[in-house]
Amino acid sequence: MTPTIAVLLIVTFLVSVVGLLALIWSIATNQFGHGKEAAKTIFPPGEEGHGEDPARDISDTLDGNLPPNSEAINARQRADFSSRGPVLTWLCSAVFWLVVGSFYGLISSTKMHMPEFLANSEWLTFGRVRPMHLNAVTYGWASMAGIGVALFLLPRLFRTALVGARFAITGSVIWNVGLVLGLIAINLGLSDGEEWLEFPWQIDILFVIGGALCAVPLVLTAANRKVEHLYVTSWYFMAALVWFPFLFLIANLPFTFPGASGATVNWWFAHNVLGLWVTPIGIGTAYYLIPKILGRPIISYQLSLLGFWSLALFYSQVGIHHLVGGPIPTWLVTLSIVHSVMMSIPVITVAINHHGTMWGHFGRLKDSPTLRFVWIGALMYTVSSLQGSMEALRSVNVITHFTHYTVAHAHLGMYAFLSFILFGAVYFIMPRLMDWEWPWRRMISVHFWLVSVGILIYFVSLTIGGWKEGVALLDADMPFMDIVRMTLPYLEARTIGGALMTLGHLVFAVHFIAMLRRSGERRYQPTLFRSAKQEASQ
Amino acid sequence: MKRALAIMVGAAFILLLAMLTLVVLPYIQMTTEQVPPDLEPYTELEQQGRDLYIANGCVYCHSQQPRDPSFAPGDKARGWGRPSVPGDYTYDQPHLLGTMRTGPDLFNIGARQPSDDWHLLHLYNPRAVVKDSIMPPYRFLFREVEAADEDDRVVNIPDPYGPDSGQVVATDDALAMVAYLKALDHTYPAPTLPQPEAAEE
Numbered sequence: 001m002t003p004t005i006a007v008l009l010i011v012t013f014l015v016s017v018v019g020l021l022a023l024i025w026s027i028a029t030n031q032f033g034h035g036k037e038a039a040k041t042i043f044p045p046g047e048e049g050h051g052e053d054p055a056r057d058i059s060d061t062l063d064g065n066l067p068p069n070s071e072a073i074n075a076r077q078r079a080d081f082s083s084r085g086p087v088l089t090w091l092c093s094a095v096f097w098l099v100v101g102s103f104y105g106l107i108s109s110t111k112m113h114m115p116e117f118l119a120n121s122e123w124l125t126f127g128r129v130r131p132m133h134l135n136a137v138t139y140g141w142a143s144m145a146g147i148g149v150a151l152f153l154l155p156r157l158f159r160t161a162l163v164g165a166r167f168a169i170t171g172s173v174i175w176n177v178g179l180v181l182g183l184i185a186i187n188l189g190l191s192d193g194e195e196w197l198e199f200p201w202q203i204d205i206l207f208v209i210g211g212a213l214c215a216v217p218l219v220l221t222a223a224n225r226k227v228e229h230l231y232v233t234s235w236y237f238m239a240a241l242v243w244f245p246f247l248f249l250i251a252n253l254p255f256t257f258p259g260a261s262g263a264t265v266n267w268w269f270a271h272n273v274l275g276l277w278v279t280p281i282g283i284g285t286a287y288y289l290i291p292k293i294l295g296r297p298i299i300s301y302q303l304s305l306l307g308f309w310s311l312a313l314f315y316s317q318v319g320i321h322h323l324v325g326g327p328i329p330t331w332l333v334t335l336s337i338v339h340s341v342m343m344s345i346p347v348i349t350v351a352i353n354h355h356g357t358m359w360g361h362f363g364r365l366k367d368s369p370t371l372r373f374v375w376i377g378a379l380m381y382t383v384s385s386l387q388g389s390m391e392a393l394r395s396v397n398v399i400t401h402f403t404h405y406t407v408a409h410a411h412l413g414m415y416a417f418l419s420f421i422l423f424g425a426v427y428f429i430m431p432r433l434m435d436w437e438w439p440w441r442r443m444i445s446v447h448f449w450l451v452s453v454g455i456l457i458y459f460v461s462l463t464i465g466g467w468k469e470g471v472a473l474l475d476a477d478m479p480f481m482d483i484v485r486m487t488l489p490y491l492e493a494r495t496i497g498g499a500l501m502t503l504g505h506l507v508f509a510v511h512f513i514a515m516l517r518r519s520g521e522r523r524y525q526p527t528l529f530r531s532a533k534q535e536a537s538q
Numbered sequence: 539m540k541r542a543l544a545i546m547v548g549a550a551f552i553l554l555l556a557m558l559t560l561v562v563l564p565y566i567q568m569t570t571e572q573v574p575p576d577l578e579p580y581t582e583l584e585q586q587g588r589d590l591y592i593a594n595g596c597v598y599c600h601s602q603q604p605r606d607p608s609f610a611p612g613d614k615a616r617g618w619g620r621p622s623v624p625g626d627y628t629y630d631q632p633h634l635l636g637t638m639r640t641g642p643d644l645f646n647i648g649a650r651q652p653s654d655d656w657h658l659l660h661l662y663n664p665r666a667v668v669k670d671s672i673m674p675p676y677r678f679l680f681r682e683v684e685a686a687d688e689d690d691r692v693v694n695i696p697d698p699y700g701p702d703s704g705q706v707v708a709t710d711d712a713l714a715m716v717a718y719l720k721a722l723d724h725t726y727p728a729p730t731l732p733q734p735e736a737a738e739e
Binding site for chain 1: 541542545546548549550552553555556557558559560561563564565567568569590592593594595596597598599601603605606609610611612615616621622623624626627628629630631632633634635636637638639640642664665668669670671672673674675676677678
């Protein structure tokens, strides 16, 4: 290590420590103010103690405490209706890309154990279909649904109408054009060649423009806000919308980072897409929906702020744990491993808040679709993050690196955590936007069980198969082909799990379309997992 | 607005800090590292093959980065070669280090399999060479003809893997791909010794 780098490294370390101390000091001396009061920001006067679950008739959920035309309710209604157009465009696109991406995933998974399946065409060869799956579900489903949810929640959090909805709608059109062109480019073999960055850089410009257009209403609405305190969810959303364009731009700079330094930029970006883009959106959403549905504020507001800043500090430096044992400087890998382990701090603070707020109210999981999806998502965030911290350790990574174990972990994060929270959020948002309840509660049940059993099979089979693969790869006496044969049953099980998930997405998409068409009967009760009649008889 | 701005600026500042440690510093260190004198730039044909390697996503199953034997003993013992160093990738843009070993590491595939015939047959149908392989076939890199021309590169396919009649001829793409795979030969000594990973913990 050259002395310059050593010095710079020490300087950045000191800056981090100073930053952390400043944070602890500011929390200790109550610089953030409010505390308990701030946690109640999301409840208009009188609403605390009354859960809000998708019920078309708003006075129902408020249970008579507030007159139906009170100012708080009118403000919420104004906020919801102001974001209707952009939220619907982003969410509809997201559901479309979820279905498309699922089929690409299913085809890729099948090809892993049936190499002759759809093998004659170069358009459907594994090495093209697999990145199409990743890009469709990451930039299509997860990112678009995430932006849609953020556009819905921000006016509510700022207690004002969304300003500049047209910018967000235009942004979604440009984003969709980028996705179509990008996927076609991969299919034609024009990939940029790095994982998570496959779209040609010329097309990436469209995503930067589309994303920037979404930032316009965010800034305008924030400037217009009617609340004193910014609730923690808006912190996560604002930071995510700052981080993503910045990351995406740097990582896609063409002809800049050659060879091994390209690999570090690649993985710095790829893990930041998870850590600084989809994770803040996921936990920010859970920070709003869990207390909102239960009608009780989160238990420790100050902890949530500590969680936010420590996430920013640690998550931004974990990426290089994807290159443990690779041809890059050892200090760099060590730095990322240290930060990966430090990630347990924000993860535990978020876990205390999410699960602590749920504590004593788990009974609501039986009824509320949103709560069930969101809480399981939050639980899987805790699990997958702690697993990730372990996986970064050299002694574990030497086994799991290069195996299907990592793939299982990635799906635990992107699917069981993030997608579950997004499903829950869509179930919460749509009735508000459409002024209509979900048509068929059984379809929500079917969706839930298909995707839950699907991801369970997926995760368990690949985790076991991947671990065995990793142990065997270290033992040179085990012939390589024996390892391939050994993993086959696990890969087949993954296809079964993936098929169930895809089926669940089709059910979800059909129900979503039915909702858009306002099918079914007009109802004045929220659509819950169990009908109101059953509820009454118990 | 003040506090909203403070959050956004704070978030951006933290990311800049991370960029300094994870992007700028490694870039400075690795681009100044010595290039192994025996490493040669890719020829035009090899580069064309490398582009096909990218286009068809070989990287999703094959890594190109053997690890240090003191850290991961399997890599060297399987014949995948010495641990790689940053200098080995001087001419690689984009990098193709890979994250999966569904198939073997290819850092030295050119040294392990120097035969054109092996590579062509393996690309046409991996199972004709390696029983039970789960690698996809790349038949779209080949043409089936009734009778090959004089300057055609004919690939002899053993039964039952070939077509019922006629001959299989390699396209220019197939030949470029094989040229690239054969160029993956890093058996020369590395001037900068890799840092022993496991010794540090």
